[in-house]
Amino acid sequence: MQLTDPKGRLTTxxxxxxxxxxxxxxxxxxxxxIGAPEGTVVATTAxxxxxxxxxxxSDYVLSMPRGAAVIYPKDAGQIVTMADLYxxxxxxxxxxxxxxxxxxxxxxxxDGGSLLSIxxxxxxxxxxxxxxxxxxxxxHPAWEVRVGDLADVLPDAVKPGSVDRVVLDMLxxxxxxxxxxxxxxxxxxxxxxxxxxxxxxRFAEDAKADGRFxxxxxxxxxxxxxxxxxxxxxxxxxxIGHTGFLITTRRMAPGVSAPVRRRRPAPGAYAESAVDxxxxxxxxxxxxxxxxxxxIRRVRRDLDARRERREGxxxxxxxxxxxxD
Numbered sequence: 001m002q003l004t005d006p007k008g009r010l011t012t013x014x015x016x017x018x019x020x021x022x023x024x025x026x027x028x029x030x031x032x033x034i035g036a037p038e039g040t041v042v043a044t045t046a047x048x049x050x051x052x053x054x055x056x057x058s059d060y061v062l063s064m065p066r067g068a069a070v071i072y073p074k075d076a077g078q079i080v081t082m083a084d085l086y087x088x089x090x091x092x093x094x095x096x097x098x099x100x101x102x103x104x105x106x107x108x109x110x111d112g113g114s115l116l117s118i119x120x121x122x123x124x125x126x127x128x129x130x131x132x133x134x135x136x137x138x139x140h141p142a143w144e145v146r147v148g149d150l151a152d153v154l155p156d157a158v159k160p161g162s163v164d165r166v167v168l169d170m171l172x173x174x175x176x177x178x179x180x181x182x183x184x185x186x187x188x189x190x191x192x193x194x195x196x197x198x199x200x201x202r203f204a205e206d207a208k209a210d211g212r213f214x215x216x217x218x219x220x221x222x223x224x225x226x227x228x229x230x231x232x233x234x235x236x237x238x239x240i241g242h243t244g245f246l247i248t249t250r251r252m253a254p255g256v257s258a259p260v261r262r263r264r265p266a267p268g269a270y271a272e273s274a275v276d277x278x279x280x281x282x283x284x285x286x287x288x289x290x291x292x293x294x295x296i297r298r299v300r301r302d303l304d305a306r307r308e309r310r311e312g313x314x315x316x317x318x319x320x321x322x323x324x325d
Contacts, residue, residue, distance in 0.1 A: 001033060002055040006048065012055055012063045014306065023048070057107065060135055061100045065299040067127040067291050070100035071169060071193060072243050074223045080108045082248055083165050083189045087112055090162060092183065094118045094150040094176070095169035099128030105167070106132070106140050117145045118153050123296045130303030137310065150176050154183055161185050161254075168192045171199070174206035181212040184251040191248045200245045207249050211257045218247040 003011045003021075013021055019030040026044030033042055033052050040052045055063070058073040071079075079101065085091065085108035096102060096119035105115050119125040125147050133139055146153050150170075163183040168176065173192040180190055190213065194200050204216045224239035252258055 001052050002059055003050040003052055005050055010059070010063070011050075012059070014309070016309065057103060057135075061103065064098065064100075064131045064134070065127065065302050066098035066100075066131075067124050067296050067299055068097035070098050072100075072240065073104075074221050074240060075193065075243055075246065076101050076104040078219075078221055078246055079167060079191055079193070080104050082246065083167065083191045085109060085165060089113045089164045090158075091165045091167070092116045092118070092154065092158065092163050093167040093169070094154075095120075096125060096128045096145065097169065098124070099131040101167065101169065102128060102132055102143070103135055106136070106143055109142055111141050113142050115140075115143050116157055117143065118150050118157075119145065119147055120149060122147045123300065127296070127299050127303065130300065130307065134303065134306055134310070151179050154179050158183050164188050166190045172202075173199075174203045177206055177210050177213070181210065181251060186251055186253040188251045189248060190251070191246060193244050193246055195244050197245070200247060203247055207247075208258075212252050213249040214252065214258050215261050216247050216249040218245055220245050 001013055001015055003013065005011070013030075015030045015034050017031060017034060020027050021030060023044060025048045026046030028042050028044050028050075033040060036042075036052070038053050041049050042052055043049045061070055061073055061076075079085075085105065087108070087110040089109045090113065091105055091109055093101060093105060093115065094117075096117045099117075102115065102117050109115055117125075117128065119128065125145050129145055132143065146157060150168075160182050162185060164185060165188060166180050166184060168180070168191070170176075173194065184190065190207075192203055194203060200218055204218065207213045207216050220242060222239060222241050225236040227234050227236050
């Protein structure tokens with residue numbers, strides 16, 4: 001459940017019979033909420049009222065345990081819409097991270113579709129699997145997770161031309177254009193999520209040079225909330241600005257090259273040679289923090305404990321599943 005206090009602060013808890021939720025302003029028992037309808041207000045022993053609702057997908061993504069950084073809901077929503085995901089679609093994603101985008105993709109393809117998630121790190125794949133199963137209450141029938149490099153896993157996992165959509169969240173997505181082109185059906189959509197303008201440029205130019213994709217389209221989205229208090233209606237002082245760029249392109253029919261778009265490039269628009277990228281250096285330049293093994297172990301223990309409680313087994317790990325967003 002998601003609890004909202006009088007100041008609008010959110011706290012996510014997992015309800016368990018006999019447990020007590022403690023705050024610095026009193027407490028209340030989980031039994032006060034178990035069996036109650038959503039939209040219930042519960043008061044602590046000190047009289048502080050909390051609004052109780054089930055968390056939305058966007059709430060869960062921002063509060064769930066994470067190893068790697070997550071794709072924010074604003075970008076996940078753009079990916080689902082602009083990639084034209086639909087129930088029954090066959091989708092591949094590479095770079096699973098903590099499973100945030102996987103949740104949105106599974107919601108879109110439904111039980112009748114399929115999502116193959118490929119992650120290079122086994123510990124990240126385990127965290128993603130735990131988060132997805134926590135949200136859906138168990139394994140999703142349309143989901144498969146494989147550990148390894150996209151270039152190695154994808155050719156053995158799918159038949160050529162059998163994939164409807166591919167989503168890439170990695171440092172150098174242009175390195176996998178060939179294997180993605182082989183997997184995509186004609187008209188299939190490829191979406192890449194990148195953090196910098198240099199990555200965006202490299203992906204776009206390599207996709208054009210490949211010849212099997214349509215002209216790429218790129219954009220970013222920014223979200224600004226509004227303060228609503230009587231007649232004091234104004235933009236919030238904070239906003240979710242740049243998180244990443246999205247670039248999309250579609251697979252051409254086999255043996256057909258995309259028409260060359262006529263354009264007059266600005267002087268100096270094209271370098272004499274391609275820019276070389278070192279993934280380790282790029283990660284450092286992007287400010288990506290190395291996730292410590294200690295944090296990974298703690299997150300995995302937390303998710304394992306939740307799964308055991310959900311399945312009715314012995315509850316290990318932290319004694320309280322409460323977490324403040």
